[in-house]
Amino acid sequence: MGVWNWALAAYARPGVPQACLALQDVHGQNTSYLLWAVWAELADPAQLAAGAQAAKAWERTALDRLREVRRALKSPLAPVSDAAREGLREDVKAAELRAERVLMETLAGLAGGQAGGAAALTALTAASLAWGKPAPDADLAALAAALG
Template identity: 70%
Template sequence: MAIWEWALEAYAQPGVPEACLKLQDEHGQNTSLLLWAVYAEVKDPLVLARAAEAARAWDATALKPLREVRRALKAPLPPFGDGARQELREEVKAVELAAERLLLETLEGLTRGRAGAHALEALEAASKAWDKPAPADALARLAAALG
């Protein structure tokens, strides 16, 4: 199964969206990097360093700006009509998802096949490669939700 389809299925599991958003919003993690690490079962520090570098660049260039615009468009902004604002917000959301997909597919290209790391091992290694590692309990919640 390709990474995008896997990520959509994984994100649909109970507890995964909440765990991902907590890691992203409260601990500054890149959830695409974390999900890719679980998908690829990777814990190799060199591969993770390359992946984190790519994710940081994409995060700064595309993901964070798109997320900020989408979130800013959530609240009413008179005199702009609510319907038009919400429609634009949905378009930005679609572009944000396309940017997430591009990141995941790019990261998938860094590995061929599975490396054999268990979900929690992969999450811990990816979180460490990202920058300041997320708390172990937050990573464990995501690993448990992913099954």
């Protein structure tokens, strides 16, 4: 299964959205990057470092900006009608999801299509370390458990 379809199925599992958002919003992790590492079963520091570099560049260029606009559009902004604001917010949300898909497919290309064989928690721990400031083990374990 391709990385994007795998990620959509994984994100639909109970507990995964909450664990991903905690890692993203509280610990500064990139959840697309973390999910890619699990999908590719990676623990190789060189591959993860290359993935982190690519993800950080894409995050700065596209994801952070789109996320900021989407979140800013959450609150009413007179005199703009709520319907118009919400419609635009949905468009920005779709663009943000497309940017996440572009990132994950780019990362999948870096992995070379071969599974590395690492278990989910091993891949998450190694990826979080390669990201820079590692997330707490308990939060990574929560995501690994939710992913099954």
